[in-house]
Amino acid sequence: MRKLIITEKANAARRISTILSDGKSKSESGKDVTVIKFEAGGDEYTVVSLRGHILELDYPEEYNDWGGISPVDMVYAEPIKKVKVKSILNKIGEFVKTSDEIIIATDFDREGELIGMETVTAVNADLSKVKRAKFSALTKGEVEKAFSELTEPDKKLADAAEARQIIDLSWGAVLTRLVSLSSGQVGKNFMSVGRVQSPTLKLLVDRHEEIENFVPVPFWNIIGKFGMLAFKGVHVKNPFWSKDDADKVMSAIADAKTGKVKAYTVSMKEEYRPAPFDTTMMQVEANKIGIPPSVAMKLAEDLYTSGYISYPRTENTEYPKSLSMKGVLEKLKDSEFKEEVEEILKQDKIVPSRGKKRTTDHPPIYPTAGASSDKMKGDKWKLYELIVRRFLATVGPNATAEITDCEIEVAGETFKADGYVQKDPGWKKYYKKYLKSAESRVPKLNVGGEIEIRSKNLEESETKPPYRYNQGSLIQEMDRLQLGTKSTRHEIIGKLFSRNYVEGNNLIPTASGTALTKSLEKHGGGITEPEMTSKLESDMIDISEGNNTLTEVVKESQNMLFVVAKKITSEKEQFGEDIRSALRSEQFIGLCPTCGSSMTIKKSKNGKFIGCDGYPECARAYPLPRGAMIQTTETACPECGLAQLKIIRKGMPPVIQCIDPKCKCNTEKNNLGLCPTCHKGTIRIMFSKGGRRFAGCSEWPKCTQTYPLRPRGTVAPSGDQCAVCGAPEVQFNGHRECINPDCDTRGGKTRKTPVNKATVKKTGTKTVPTKKGTSTKTKKEIA
DNA sequence: GCAAGGTC
Numbered sequence: 058m059r060k061l062i063i064t065e066k067a068n069a070a071r072r073i074s075t076i077l078s079d080g081k082s083k084s085e086s087g088k089d090v091t092v093i094k095f096e097a098g099g100d101e102y103t104v105v106s107l108r109g110h111i112l113e114l115d116y117p118e119e120y121n122d123w124g125g126i127s128p129v130d131m132v133y134a135e136p137i138k139k140v141k142v143k144s145i146l147n148k149i150g151e152f153v154k155t156s157d158e159i160i161i162a163t164d165f166d167r168e169g170e171l172i173g174m175e176t177v178t179a180v181n182a183d184l185s186k187v188k189r190a191k192f193s194a195l196t197k198g199e200v201e202k203a204f205s206e207l208t209e210p211d212k213k214l215a216d217a218a219e220a221r222q223i224i225d226l227s228w229g230a231v232l233t234r235l236v237s238l239s240s241g242q243v244g245k246n247f248m249s250v251g252r253v254q255s256p257t258l259k260l261l262v263d264r265h266e267e268i269e270n271f272v273p274v275p276f277w278n279i280i281g282k283f284g285m286l287a288f289k290g291v292h293v294k295n296p297f298w299s300k301d302d303a304d305k306v307m308s309a310i311a312d313a314k315t316g317k318v319k320a321y322t323v324s325m326k327e328e329y330r331p332a333p334f335d336t337t338m339m340q341v342e343a344n345k346i347g348i349p350p351s352v353a354m355k356l357a358e359d360l361y362t363s364g365y366i367s368y369p370r371t372e373n374t375e376y377p378k379s380l381s382m383k384g385v386l387e388k389l390k391d392s393e394f395k396e397e398v399e400e401i402l403k404q405d406k407i408v409p410s411r412g413k414k415r416t417t418d419h420p421p422i423y424p425t426a427g428a429s430s431d432k433m434k435g436d437k438w439k440l441y442e443l444i445v446r447r448f449l450a451t452v453g454p455n456a457t458a459e460i461t462d463c464e465i466e467v468a469g470e471t472f473k474a475d476g477y478v479q480k481d482p483g484w485k486k487y488y489k490k491y492l493k494s495a496e497s498r499v500p501k502l503n504v505g506g507e508i509e510i511r512s513k514n515l516e517e518s519e520t521k522p523p524y525r526y527n528q529g530s531l532i533q534e535m536d537r538l539q540l541g542t543k544s545t546r547h548e549i550i551g552k553l554f555s556r557n558y559v560e561g562n563n564l565i566p567t568a569s570g571t572a573l574t575k576s577l578e579k580h581g582g583g584i585t586e587p588e589m590t591s592k593l594e595s596d597m598i599d600i601s602e603g604n605n606t607l608t609e610v611v612k613e614s615q616n617m618l619f620v621v622a623k624k625i626t627s628e629k630e631q632f633g634e635d636i637r638s639a640l641r642s643e644q645f646i647g648l649c650p651t652c653g654s655s656m657t658i659k660k661s662k663n664g665k666f667i668g669c670d671g672y673p674e675c676a677r678a679y680p681l682p683r684g685a686m687i688q689t690t691e692t693a694c695p696e697c698g699l700a701q702l703k704i705i706r707k708g709m710p711p712v713i714q715c716i717d718p719k720c721k722c723n724t725e726k727n728n729l730g731l732c733p734t735c736h737k738g739t740i741r742i743m744f745s746k747g748g749r750r751f752a753g754c755s756e757w758p759k760c761t762q763t764y765p766l767r768p769r770g771t772v773a774p775s776g777d778q779c780a781v782c783g784a785p786e787v788q789f790n791g792h793r794e795c796i797n798p799d800c801d802t803r804g805g806k807t808r809k810t811p812v813n814k815a816t817v818k819k820t821g822t823k824t825v826p827t828k829k830g831t832s833t834k835t836k837k838e839i840a
Numbered sequence: 841g842c843a844a845g846g847t848c
Contacts, residue, residue, distance in 0.1 A: 066847060109846030116842085123841075131842095168846055222844075229843030237842080244841065251843045358848070370847085545845060 061156040062104040065163040067091040070106035072195040089144040111142040114222045128234040129622045150180040162190040171218035193417030196379040216607040217597035224614045239633030253541045259585045262566045262574040271522035277303040282511040290472035313468040315507045320464040328456040330484045332374040332412025333421030336543035337536045344529030350547035370544045371419035374412025382407045392427030410451045423448045449487035456483030461499040525563035538587040561686045572639030582621035647700030696722040729774045730785030735760035
């Protein structure tokens with residue numbers, strides 16, 4: 058018999074061929090199409106690989122005219138399948154004609170079923186010849202079993218996936234057009250709407266709103282330092298929400314010189330190893346070391362195709378039994394992790410950790426070959442190392458820590474001190490690059506003994522707003538809400554950026570992103586809610602289990618969409634106006650003092666700038682600050698009356714400043730003093746394109762004097778020059794120092810090199826137990 | 841020029 062096997066990706070074609078042919082398969086792969094042939098058990102096999110979906114749902118051409126066709130009329134429009142990769146489909150068409158059996162061997166999931174079915178349907182294959190091989194890992198056992206127990210293809214499962222396609226396209230296309238047309242954003246500036254992107258955007262909008270509306274609540278912590286080590290003890294009633302209550306305690310303990318140890322226990326804590334990497338956690342951890350999810354996926358794909366790591370798109374956090382941990386470790390001996398690997402191999406037994414998520418699509422991400430940092434460079438190496446170290450951590454021993462709990466009584470008030478000391482670092486030894494250590498020592502104490510009080514402080518703090526999402530935490534939240542899939546989440550975030558809905562490293566929605574979300578919340582029929590995805594999910598389960606049909610589910614959804622589309626159409630003007638005004642406010646800076654026209658943000662080939670709409674008659678223009686996120690404001694500069702901008706820079710609080718860099722309000726705070734090199738120019742605070750600040754001479758390029766500035770904290774002029782080197786002295790975080798890091802007053806040449814961006818840690822934010830996200834802000838010394 | 845889902 059002649060048998061045709063269709064796989065989802067090239068690697069699967071290779072693995073299956075090798076397994077079924079006992080290694081005797083021959084690849085005839087062309088440039089575009091992977092084809093492998095072999096004989097086994099008297100049958101002639103041809104294996105062809107797809108590249109995921111090679112067909113795509115879209116509307117027929119007559120719907121291409123956005124202006125000419127009412128979006129309402131598209132609700133029930135019938136989409137067609139368009140061929141994306143003709144070369145593969147043609148090849149399969151040829152082989153199908155001469156095959157007696159066609160075996161779909163795509164991934165064993167909903168999309169896999171559809172990918173297979175849509176392909177055989179598109180080439181008009183005789184469906185009675187079509188069989189399905191179901192395997193959940195590309196191991197010898199699984200694959201052989203799947204091919205010896207072929208089943209019928211599951212039309213219902215494929216239907217479930219197809220229902221999703223149709224519903225996503227109709228809601229997406231109809232609402233995208235309605236929003237774009239009503240807001241006047243057509244052409245390449247169109248505004249998109251979708252089942253996944255719109256709820257994701259709403260997460261950011263909601264968080265932004267929470268932060269903007271946040272009202273800080275003050276609280277007080279009483280903190281003591283004890284004994285020779287001056288270890289920290291905190292009052293058990295922290296935080297105090299009333300200053301009076303805290304003051305009462307402070308005066309009660311005011312005269313105490315010693316405390317009494319009431320309780321003291323030491324215990325060992327076992328610290329478990331982290332779970333193996335699935336795609337989400339890999340993206341989260343990569344993001345922490347400065348590799349955003351989209352870059353991480355690109356690099357992971359690269360590492361996968363060149364054989365360094367396993368398949369990077371997986372939801373699994375449990376290594377399959379068939380995967381030998383020792384085997385992986387042996388391969389890693391051929392790398393610069395050799396010593397660490399050998400140490401791990403010395404364990405009596407190697408039992409890996411496992412996570413909660415268990416699926417059968419692919420194994421967790423693990424290294425499949427050794428590499429070294431002199432051959433592999435940059436972020437690729439950083440990601441590879443992360444994957445290797447994560448793997449090592451999952452097969453290393455547990456860590457142990459010594460935990461000390463201690464209670465000290467001071468004048469009838471109770472303080473608690475917690476000690477944490479790492480004993481056996483275990484797996485952390487291999488993963489410490491990516492961990493924060495937080496050791497705190499409490500010495501050995503005797504219960505009933507006295508202990509000296511070193512200090513008693515009342516620290517005033519206030520509750521803090523929740524953190525903004527970054528790309529890592531957003532991906533985690535999407536994962537939790539089941540928005541998108543492991544393969545698409547990073548692309549969805551990319552979409553929010555390219556549509557200008559969000560900006561910044563910490564994701565902030567733009568005015569238009571916010572306005573769009575608000576309008577859709579009101580009129581979008583639930584498109585901004587994650588529940589639309591959960592409803593779809595349960596509908597798909599119903600279809601695949603035969604409790605509902607594709608036709609019914611699609612019809613129900615489109616009936617809803619029809620109502621929504623009609624309503625929006627009837628209120629089109631009003632619906633679009635909110636978005637239009639948000640778009641205007643995003644661009645509008647203020648009125649031009651020369652000609653009275655609007656000044657707006659404009660784009661040139663050198664980037665964005667502020668220009669007068671009266672151009673070319675009026676040429677008034679201002680540069681925009683570099684390397685920063687800019688928001689427009691409605692306030693005017695008290696100095697010159699021009700408009701002000703809100704400047705948001707990484708690691709710094711937002712600053713409101715005048716659009717004119719020459720305005721006194723800007724020069725005063727940026728001019729640090731006379732240049733000690735040329736004695737002509739002024740040393741000013743400036744920003745590089747990347748947003749890093751430094752100080753440089755205004756006579757540049759004639760004078761090239763520059764100084765690095767500490768990346769965080771406030772820098773202000775002091776008006777004085779350094780007595781030792783003559784460079785300007787500045788106020789840094791309230792204290793004075795010479796701007797010159799090489800100056801003797803700052804320890805001369807012992808200066809550390811500037812901190813690498815990726816390794817900058819967030820400044821300490823210690824949380825208070827009862828309220829979320831609280832942190833210490835100001836200190837008041839009392840004792 | 842529309843979505844989201846595969847994969848490269």
